[in-house]
Amino acid sequence: MMSNNQGTFIEINLKSLENNFNYIKSIISKNTKILAVVKACAYGSDLVRISKFLEKLNVDYFAVAYISEAIKIREAGVKKPILIFHPQPNNFADIIKYNLTPTLYSFRILNLFKDSLREKRVKKYPIHLKINTGLNRVGFDSNEISKLITSINNDDFIKVEGVFSHLSASEDHLETEFSLKQISLFKQSFSKIIDNIKDEPLIHICNTSGIINFPDAHFDMVRSGIGIYGFSNKLNESNSLIPVVSLKSAISQIHDIRKNDSVGYNRAYVAPKDQRAATIPLGHADGISRAYGNGKGFVYIDNKKAAIIGNVCMDMLMVDVSDIDCEEGDEVIVFNEKYTAEQLAESAGAISYELLAGLSQRIERKFIN
Numbered sequence: 001m002m003s004n005n006q007g008t009f010i011e012i013n014l015k016s017l018e019n020n021f022n023y024i025k026s027i028i029s030k031n032t033k034i035l036a037v038v039k040a041c042a043y044g045s046d047l048v049r050i051s052k053f054l055e056k057l058n059v060d061y062f063a064v065a066y067i068s069e070a071i072k073i074r075e076a077g078v079k080k081p082i083l084i085f086h087p088q089p090n091n092f093a094d095i096i097k098y099n100l101t102p103t104l105y106s107f108r109i110l111n112l113f114k115d116s117l118r119e120k121r122v123k124k125y126p127i128h129l130k131i132n133t134g135l136n137r138v139g140f141d142s143n144e145i146s147k148l149i150t151s152i153n154n155d156d157f158i159k160v161e162g163v164f165s166h167l168s169a170s171e172d173h174l175e176t177e178f179s180l181k182q183i184s185l186f187k188q189s190f191s192k193i194i195d196n197i198k199d200e201p202l203i204h205i206c207n208t209s210g211i212i213n214f215p216d217a218h219f220d221m222v223r224s225g226i227g228i229y230g231f232s233n234k235l236n237e238s239n240s241l242i243p244v245v246s247l248k249s250a251i252s253q254i255h256d257i258r259k260n261d262s263v264g265y266n267r268a269y270v271a272p273k274d275q276r277a278a279t280i281p282l283g284h285a286d287g288i289s290r291a292y293g294n295g296k297g298f299v300y301i302d303n304k305k306a307a308i309i310g311n312v313c314m315d316m317l318m319v320d321v322s323d324i325d326c327e328e329g330d331e332v333i334v335f336n337e338k339y340t341a342e343q344l345a346e347s348a349g350a351i352s353y354e355l356l357a358g359l360s361q362r363i364e365r366k367f368i369n
């Protein structure tokens with residue numbers, strides 16, 4: 001039934017992507033800009049196709065984690081600004097060459113970037129400043145703001161086009177107080193910056209769950225990743241958002257297993273009774289980690305749940321189809337709009353982000369328009 005090399009493919013529904021983008025737009029004000037996060041191959045989908053599609057939908061801004069991702073979409077013709085969340089000093093020449101926007105998150109990075117600009121005789125280069133408000137990952141601390149302002153005003157190498165921060169637990173209602181504290185700390189920091197520099201930066205702090213849970217903190221721009229791909233932490237939002245990425249495969253072979261026969265490496269599964277096991281061309285090299293093995297994870301065949309038995313192999317996994325009427329070549333749904341990546345991820349203690357972003361590049365991508 002499939003012509004692709006592996007028998008497994010990722011289906012990317014661009015209509016659902018458009019639906020999600022429009023939904024996010026509908027819950028922010030007209031004046032708030034929207035930044036689409038396309039890091040990690042657009043959350044495991046397809047970096048270039050997704051970015052070009054979002055540009056057509058008139059997204060205001062893009063963000064990636066690392067520079068190679070930004071260069072790929074620039075070279076594919078994307079014109080909108082691209083923010084790099086976590087640039088490294090050896091990227092600076094290319095950042096300038098490809099007209100990318102670095103996040104400056106420490107004095108070390110700020111000074112090294114200024115050195116690059118000085119060397120290339122570039123002035124007023126647009127950058128975003130990252131403020132640490134409690135995630136303790138990257139960013140200037142609030143007690144460094146005065147020194148930061150002095151450095152900004154000391155010369156005119158950089159133009160502060162944005163000031164942002166990131167919430168630690170925006171999806172967690174038990175941590176609302178902490179999120180509000182982060183937002184308030186952020187307000188103090190960016191107000192001080194705005195009051196003391198010439199530039200008028202874009203202010204942003206909300207990721208997808210921040211957009212949904214903290215409408216008063218949208219400021220000038222919001223950053224959506226997982227929401228665009230169809231997931232959020234709120235049930236009613238989950239109805240408005242549609243998962244964009246499906247993972248589908250087909251049964252390669254079915255074995256009749258007798259009681260006490262083992263299945264897969266290390267004989268991790270031993271059949272308690274006579275059974276049927278189906279082999280699926282999908283393994284841990286494709287992003288279905290061994291954590292999904294041994295009865296935790298599952299796929300759907302003929303709308304019935306088939307548990308993964310034994311260890312997940314590098315390129316294949318086996319599922320129990322004893323109670324499923326199926327044959328070799330039949331379609332397998334690993335996840336789709338109905339049987340979501342989030343549910344599968346949960347079975348192994350993972351989250352949708354991890355399962356999606358871990359999908360291997362070797363899996364063929366198909367697009368539904």
Ligand SMILES: *Cc1c(COP(=O)(O)O)cnc(C)c1O
Binds near residue numbers: 206226
């Ligand atoms: C990944 C990331 C986002 C996107 O978060 P979602 O929860 O996927 O919307 C936003 N901002 C920063 C700094 C990130 O690293």
